Amino acid sequence: DAKTTQPPSMDCAEGRAANLPCNHSTISGNEYVYWYRQIHSQGPQYIIHGLKNNETNEMASLIITEDRKSSTLILPHATLRDTAVYYCIVRVSNTGGFKTIFGAGTRLFVKA
Amino acid sequence: NAGVTQTPKFRILKIGQSMTLQCAQDMNHNYMYWYRQDPGMGLKLIYYSVGAGITDKGEVPNGYNVSRSTTEDFPLRLELAAPSQTSVYFCASSYGVAGARQETQYFGPGTRLLVL
Numbered sequence: 610d611a612k613t614t615q616p617p618s619m620d621c622a623e624g625r626a627a628n629l630p631c632n633h634s635t636i637s638g639n640e641y642v643y644w645y646r647q648i649h650s651q652g653p654q655y656i657i658h659g660l661k662n663n664e665t666n667e668m669a670s671l672i673i674t675e676d677r678k679s680s681t682l683i684l685p686h687a688t689l690r691d692t693a694v695y696y697c698i699v700r701v702s703n704t705g706g707f708k709t710i711f712g713a714g715t716r717l718f719v720k721a
Numbered sequence: 722n723a724g725v726t727q728t729p730k731f732r733i734l735k736i737g738q739s740m741t742l743q744c745a746q747d748m749n750h751n752y753m754y755w756y757r758q759d760p761g762m763g764l765k766l767i768y769y770s771v772g773a774g775i776t777d778k779g780e781v782p783n784g785y786n787v788s789r790s791t792t793e794d795f796p797l798r799l800e801l802a803a804p805s806q807t808s809v810y811f812c813a814s815s816y817g818v819a820g821a822r823q824e825t826q827y828f829g830p831g832t833r834l835l836v837l
Contacts, residue, residue, distance in 0.1 A: 641824070652725075652811050652828030653764070696763065700824060710780075711756070711764035 613697045618716040621691075627684040629715050631697030634678040641700050642673060644682045646693040647714070653696065656682065687719045722747050725829035727812050733835045734802040742797040742832050744812030752815045753795040754779075754826065755787065757808040764811065770795055802836045809833050 614632040621627040633642065641660050645653040657664055657671045659680070664671045670683040684691055696714040728743045746753065751772050756764040756779075766779030770789040784806060786798040795814075799806060810833075813826040 643825070645826075650809075650831070652813070652831055653826075654828070655825045658825070710766075713763045 727829035746814040750814035
């Protein structure tokens with residue numbers, strides 16, 4: 610099963626870009642990279658996903674390296690409300706279903 | 722749509738008691754999941770279901786049971802509560818596996834369980 614490695618915590622100044630890295634060196638060719646975040650005490654929230662190409666939506670951008678062994682989530686203009694734990698996840702397939710493995714994530718602190 | 726709803730929001734149990742955590746979704750999703758999250762830790766998958774009548778174990782199924790009699794509901798049962806089951810429980814749902822966007826999981830607000 611593909612696993613991910615993320616730094617335990619990061620700081621970012623309000624209004625600056627937050628770049629959150631993730632290593633997934635054992636990812637297989639048909640596995641997607643997902644990012645979720647969890648604001649204190651709430652259920653996780655979907656942010657973005659990608660396979661090979663870079664992706665952008667209204668919340669963030671996702672940059673995936675050409676060898677797909679790592680990716681970076683970019684919050685272009687971080688606000689205090691972006692303070693949360695960010696999870697990088699690789700979908701694991703299994704016959705008849707799939708299991709999503711959430712690691713410890715990166716705790717992002719956005720400071721004024 | 723209400724999305725994913727969970728009841729109760731908070732519960733205190735005595736050791737050995739039983740209870741059922743309720744989860745419902747109104748998005749007609751095929752897949753549903755139960756996770757637990759211990760303080761300062763990530764989420765761990767307890768059980769999941771790919772459709773009505775079909776369930777399977779996740780990473781940490783011991784001490785729990787599930788059923789899926791309808792598409793909408795996926796209750797989690799604790800038969801003999803133990804202190805180790807003190808945690809926050811999240812239910813989630815997704816449409817399916819055919820395509821990454823359909824695998825996006827939508828989470829409920831969580832149930833906080835304290836076993837004393």
